Amino acid sequence: xxxxxxxxxxxxxxxxxxxxxxxxxxxxxxxxxxxxxxxxxxxxxxxxxxxxxxxxxxxxxxxxxxxxxxxxxxxxxxxxxxxxxxxxxxxxxxxxxxxxxxxxxxxxxxxxxxxxxxxxxxxxxxxxxxxxxxxxxxxxxxxxxxxxxxxxxxxxxxxxxxxxxxxx
Ligand code: FES
Ligand code: FES
Numbered sequence: 001x002x003x004x005x006x007x008x009x010x011x012x013x014x015x016x017x018x019x020x021x022x023x024x025x026x027x028x029x030x031x032x033x034x035x036x037x038x039x040x041x042x043x044x045x046x047x048x049x050x051x052x053x054x055x056x057x058x059x060x061x062x063x064x065x066x067x068x069x070x071x072x073x074x075x076x077x078x079x080x081x082x083x084x085x086x087x088x089x090x091x092x093x094x095x096x097x098x099x100x101x102x103x104x105x106x107x108x109x110x111x112x113x114x115x116x117x118x119x120x121x122x123x124x125x126x127x128x129x130x131x132x133x134x135x136x137x138x139x140x141x142x143x144x145x146x147x148x149x150x151x152x153x154x155x156x157x158x159x160x161x162x163x164x165x166x167x168x
Contacts, residue, residue, distance in 0.1 A: 010025050011026060015076060026074075031071060032072070033047060044083060044114060045083050049069070054142070057115070062080055083118075101152070115142040119139055120152075135153045
């Protein structure tokens with residue numbers, strides 16, 4: 001929403017980020033990635049290539065995974081944004097996908113892991129029992145040249161089994 005009360009190059013943006021309402025006034029050309037990191041201090045959302053290639057900046061916007069470096073914050077006004085910081089529940093209990101990644105030694109590094117966890121979570125919401133090919137396809141937007149994705153794929157398959165089971 002363009003707000004006439006602020007400078008012409010600025011916009012006010014209302015979001016619900018990880019369940020918390022936020023109201024920010026930012027440059028109209030600022031990306032959602034920069035708002036999350038620079039304005040809201042959510043540095044768990046990683047900045048990598050900044051051109052849509054690597055997936056480190058992944059967050060959920062209105063329940064769908066997006067690359068936040070490609071999205072202007074102004075376009076998300078009124079929306080809900082869920083980041084890796086909000087994936088565990090309020091008591092700190094990890095989500096099934098997070099637990100499965102730990103169990104299957106799919107830790108990955110701090111750059112690719114947040115995006116992989118969110119892409120996996122997004123996949124399982126849309127497809128509760130994906131094929132291995134579907135898992136690989138869902139993770140393909142999150143680049144990692146280190147691990148071959150083997151443990152990550154195994155973790156997503158394990159998460160399918162864990163969903164619905166209470167954490168131990
Ligand atoms: S930082 Fe957004 S895709 Fe690489
Ligand atoms: S880029 Fe993170 S483990 Fe390869």
